[in-house]
Amino acid sequence: MTPKTIAIIGAGQAGLQVAASLRELRYEGRVVLLGDEPHAPYQRPPLSKGYLSGDVSAAQVALRPDAFFANFRIELIRNKRAVAIDRVRRMVGLEDDSVVEYDHLVLATGARNRPLPVPGADLQNVYFLRTLDEAAVLREKMAAAKNVVVIGAGFIGLEFAASAAKQGLSVTVLDVAERPMARAVSRVMSSVCAREHEKLGVRLLFNTQVMRLLGEPGVVRGIETVDGRTLPADLVVIGIGVVPNIELAATCDLMIEDGIVVDEFLQTSDPNISAIGDVAAHPSDYNHGQRVRLESVQNAIDQARCVAARLVGKPAAYQALPWFWSHQSHLHLQMTGLRTTDCQEALRGDPNGTAFSVYLFREGRLVCVESLNRPADHMLARRLLASRTAVTPAQAADTSFELKSLLAS
Amino acid sequence: MPKIRFIQHDGTEQVVEGEVGNSIMQTARDNMVPGIIGDCGGNCSCATCHGYVDPAWLEKLDPQSEDETIMLDGTMHQESNSRLTCQIKLTPKLDGIVVRLPISQV
Numbered sequence: 001m002t003p004k005t006i007a008i009i010g011a012g013q014a015g016l017q018v019a020a021s022l023r024e025l026r027y028e029g030r031v032v033l034l035g036d037e038p039h040a041p042y043q044r045p046p047l048s049k050g051y052l053s054g055d056v057s058a059a060q061v062a063l064r065p066d067a068f069f070a071n072f073r074i075e076l077i078r079n080k081r082a083v084a085i086d087r088v089r090r091m092v093g094l095e096d097d098s099v100v101e102y103d104h105l106v107l108a109t110g111a112r113n114r115p116l117p118v119p120g121a122d123l124q125n126v127y128f129l130r131t132l133d134e135a136a137v138l139r140e141k142m143a144a145a146k147n148v149v150v151i152g153a154g155f156i157g158l159e160f161a162a163s164a165a166k167q168g169l170s171v172t173v174l175d176v177a178e179r180p181m182a183r184a185v186s187r188v189m190s191s192v193c194a195r196e197h198e199k200l201g202v203r204l205l206f207n208t209q210v211m212r213l214l215g216e217p218g219v220v221r222g223i224e225t226v227d228g229r230t231l232p233a234d235l236v237v238i239g240i241g242v243v244p245n246i247e248l249a250a251t252c253d254l255m256i257e258d259g260i261v262v263d264e265f266l267q268t269s270d271p272n273i274s275a276i277g278d279v280a281a282h283p284s285d286y287n288h289g290q291r292v293r294l295e296s297v298q299n300a301i302d303q304a305r306c307v308a309a310r311l312v313g314k315p316a317a318y319q320a321l322p323w324f325w326s327h328q329s330h331l332h333l334q335m336t337g338l339r340t341t342d343c344q345e346a347l348r349g350d351p352n353g354t355a356f357s358v359y360l361f362r363e364g365r366l367v368c369v370e371s372l373n374r375p376a377d378h379m380l381a382r383r384l385l386a387s388r389t390a391v392t393p394a395q396a397a398d399t400s401f402e403l404k405s406l407l408a409s
Numbered sequence: 410m411p412k413i414r415f416i417q418h419d420g421t422e423q424v425v426e427g428e429v430g431n432s433i434m435q436t437a438r439d440n441m442v443p444g445i446i447g448d449c450g451g452n453c454s455c456a457t458c459h460g461y462v463d464p465a466w467l468e469k470l471d472p473q474s475e476d477e478t479i480m481l482d483g484t485m486h487q488e489s490n491s492r493l494t495c496q497i498k499l500t501p502k503l504d505g506i507v508v509r510l511p512i513s514q515v
Contacts, residue, residue: 024441043450063450068439298455301448325454332476334454375476379456379483382515 003103003272004029006311007092009082009248010108011035013043013297014277016063017304018106023072025312031074032100034092036081039132040066045297047135048159049327052142053166058132085252087270106307107249107260107268107275111242111295116151120213123220126236129156138237145169145235149223151210153180155326157239158197162329165200172231173197174205186339186358189370192351196331205229242295244279257281259293264317266307274310276303285319286338286367296324321386323378330354334378337368337385346393349374357381359396366391380404411504415442415460418512429501433494433508434458444510451495456480457514458494459487463507470497486511 006022008015011033019033035041041063050056069076077094084093085105092100113128115121125145127138138160142148148164150157153175164171175182179190180197194204208229213236214222222232244259255261255269259281266274266282277300281291302320309316323336331354339360349356355373359366359381366389369381380403384391387407395401410426413436417423427436437445437458446457453476462470467490473481477496481487494508 020441024443045450045452065439072441297450298448323455325449325452327452327454332454375454375456375479376482379480382483383485 002027002029002313003311005032005102006030006104006106007032007034007100007102008106008108009034009092010110010245010277010279011037011041011076011078012108012110012277012300013041013063014110014300014304015106015108016041017301018108018276018308019074020064020072021305021308022311023074025308025314027308027312029103032102033069033074033076034080034082034094034100035076035078037131037133038079040064040069040076040078042132043297044130045325047132048129048156049163051135052139052160052163054139058136061132082248085248085273087252087273090272103272104311105273107273107279108277108300108304109245109248109279111244111278113238114241114243116210116238116240118210118212120215120220120223121238123213123215123236124218125220125234126213126238128238129160130242141235142167142169147232148172148235148237149174149231149233150237150239151175151223152239152241153177153182153204153206154239154241155181155184157237158193158328159326160237160239161197161202162200162331165197165202166329169235170203171201172203172205172233174208174210174225176207176209178206180204180206185333185335185370186343186345186360188345188347188351189333189358189372192354192356192372193328193331193333196354197328200329242278244293246279249275249279257291261291265310265315266303266318267310274307276300276307282318284322284338286322292338294322296322298323321382323382330373332373332375334371334375335368336378336382337366339368339370343367344393346396348377348396348399359391359393361393364392366396377403383407411499411501411506413437413499413503414505414507415444416507416509417444418510427499429499431499433460433497433499433506435495436499437494444514445494446514447495449495453477453480453493453496456484456493459484459511459514460492460494461488461490461509461511462492462497463509464490466503466506469502469506484511485513485515 260275343360357371357377360368371378449455
């Protein structure tokens with residue numbers, strides 16, 4: 001039976017997409033979208049790039065114009081945190097003691113910045129970069145900064161580092177791993193990106209970590225590493241990953257394991273509650289059927305569509321192919337599929353330049369493709385992976401071989 | 410405000426008004442025009458906002474960037490008048506532009 005009221009907790013990319021997809025699928029019931037930020041739903045990707053450079057305004061990062069919500073009868077409640085779920089009476093309690101009743105509830109609570117547990121992390125001019133408010137402050141502070149230290153050489157850290165270097169700031173990035181984006185990309189992709197960041201003037205320090213942030217009085221002045229180095233800094237950005245926002249689900253005894261556990265239909269251990277996006281630990285064919293939690297725009301949007309379809313009576317298991325992108329100055333990195341550490345690699349194109357792809361194979365099967373400034377490889381890889389087309393490492397490495405010819409026409 | 414005429418693959422038409430400065434993809438999405446997805450939000454990264462611009466309007470558009478050209482190469486149903494609609498910003502002179510949509514985006 002189609003639920004009469006669908007409430008969505010979390011007004012990010014995933015939450016907004018559930019609401020939009022429900023209306024697209026001509027769902028006629030009530031849709032309530034609950035967000036704890038003061039802004040209407042917005043895109044996060046530009047916050048570490050175009051928004052910092054001023055090319056993209058705050059209005060331009062909005063996912064939909066304000067009129068959209070009224071036009072399509074989406075009740076957007078902003079700036080109010082959901083604090084409790086009563087699964088028996090099907091009610092969500094908000095921080096101002098108001099209550100939203102639901103027939104079906106979608107948890108799209110996302111993730112938050114992982115805190116840095118060292119002394120001085122609470123000094124002024126030490127920032128994270130996830131929300132529009134954080135990006136707004138950072139943009140302002142960058143104008144007056146000279147020496148920037150970025151803690152964490154993941155996607156956010158490197159996107160920010162590239163933006164800051166382009167604005168002429170002196171930038172140092174440090175990471176506990178031995179290479180950038182160590183958990184996300186192959187060794188060869190890491191090394192090419194490291195080389196290119198250095199060309200931008202970004203200084204990269206690996207196999208080290210921050211021991212404490214130094215400041216006086218109350219404002220950051222530098223950082224000290226565990227191996228005894230001191231780096232000057234008037235601006236520090238921390239990008240050491242995120243933690244999923246599972247607390248609300250945990251307090252109402254939904255099954256949790258890293259994220260909120262869902263089945264292949266993205267349903268939680270309560271049939272009246274679904275979970276999607278960064279917070280959802282879902283089984284994936286691309287991960288041997290094991291549960292995985294993915295933090296990406298693609299995952300947020302495709303899971304939202306999957307749940308919306310189920311709620312209007314068209315259930316289908318979630319099987320979307322994962323894909324991801326990161327723009328770091330002149331480096332347009334795109335990935336599709338999921339990699340593991342034990343993959344066989346084949347390179348297409350020249351890693352001495354800035355345009356090549358890495359094809360990753362496991363047990364002879366293509367499982368992941370990373371492309372740097374080769375979007376056509378990426379687009380084709382998505383079709384090859386989604387159709388489970390057989391590709392050999394030799395074919396992948398041979399630029400004179402048309403991979404497109406492998407697709408059934 | 411410039412109007413855009415969207416023609417679906419099955420021939421159904423929808424005319425929507427857009428704002429100058431917004432892209433055709435955004436305008437479609439904000440008005441729930443089916444057939445345009447735009448998952449990456451206009452970052453020229455997903456190629457799911459593919460449309461065919463009526464030849465009469467093609468010359469009024471800014472030329473394709475290299476990024477757009479290579480992303481278009483990866484789409485399923487490319488024609489000579491294919492464009493990524495996230496890369497076309499509305500201007501007053503595009504009032505009345507006609508965009509046909511492919512049978513599918515992926």
